Amino acid sequence: TAGITQAPTSQILAAGRSMTLRCTQDMRHNAMYWYRQDLGLGLRLIHYSNTAGTTGKGEVPDGYSVSRANTDDFPLTLASAVPSQTSVYFCASSDRGGETEAFFGQGTRLTVV
Amino acid sequence: GQNIDQPTEMTATEGAIVQINCTYQTSGFNGLFWYQQHAGEAPTFLSYNVLDGLEEKGRFSSFLSRSKGYSYLLLKELQMKDSASYLCAVVDSNYQLIWGAGTKLIIKP
Numbered sequence: 001t002a003g004i005t006q007a008p009t010s011q012i013l014a015a016g017r018s019m020t021l022r023c024t025q026d027m028r029h030n031a032m033y034w035y036r037q038d039l040g041l042g043l044r045l046i047h048y049s050n051t052a053g054t055t056g057k058g059e060v061p062d063g064y065s066v067s068r069a070n071t072d073d074f075p076l077t078l079a080s081a082v083p084s085q086t087s088v089y090f091c092a093s094s095d096r097g098g099e100t101e102a103f104f105g106q107g108t109r110l111t112v113v
Numbered sequence: 114g115q116n117i118d119q120p121t122e123m124t125a126t127e128g129a130i131v132q133i134n135c136t137y138q139t140s141g142f143n144g145l146f147w148y149q150q151h152a153g154e155a156p157t158f159l160s161y162n163v164l165d166g167l168e169e170k171g172r173f174s175s176f177l178s179r180s181k182g183y184s185y186l187l188l189k190e191l192q193m194k195d196s197a198s199y200l201c202a203v204v205d206s207n208y209q210l211i212w213g214a215g216t217k218l219i220i221k222p
């Protein structure tokens with residue numbers, strides 16, 4: 001089973017350009033999340049979706065947008081990248097939100113130059 | 114505000130026992146997770162506590178005291194492969210996860 005997959009694995013992006021990070025899960029989980037992980041700061045929630053068709057803002061949503069058109073996919077878009085968005089991005093899913101364990105994708109290492 | 118505190122780094126010897134502490138102050142409490150994250154990899158689930166007490170799972174155990182806002186992860190018979198970061202995460206009143214910064218555990222032979 002694939003579980004949860006992210007693409008691309010890594011990317012170098014010029015400042016001002018847009019980019020979409022892809023995330024797909026095959027576990028039929030209701031909840032999906034996007035986190036960024038920076039050294040010394042731990043995981044910070046960017047956006048989340050408790051079920052298909054709904055999304056919510058996390059701790060650090062500015063500069064990012066998401067959509068949840070179906071259960072499986074949860075893409076994250078950077079409209080105009082800035083160097084402070086250089087980070088490792090993790091997508092995760094869970095069956096019943098915070099009540100159940102989250103499964104993480106392998107991460108996307110993004111460098112904005 | 115919401116806060117999760119863990120030591121930044123710990124060192125232990127192969128075969129020994131280590132305890133990683135986590136204290137929290139959050140708006141509500143609906144459970145506490147521990148995850149393991151090897152360098153360059155994704156976090157993976159270790160344990161979940163929602164009631165006070167000790168949960169044992171093989172070489173790993175996790176303890177929770179809700180009245181003290183405190184948890185620990187106990188790793189026994191340490192192996193070199195246990196070298197990783199250990200992340201504490203609390204489920205708040207909105208059922209969102211609040212993450213600690215993680216504890217980097219270094220195992221020495």
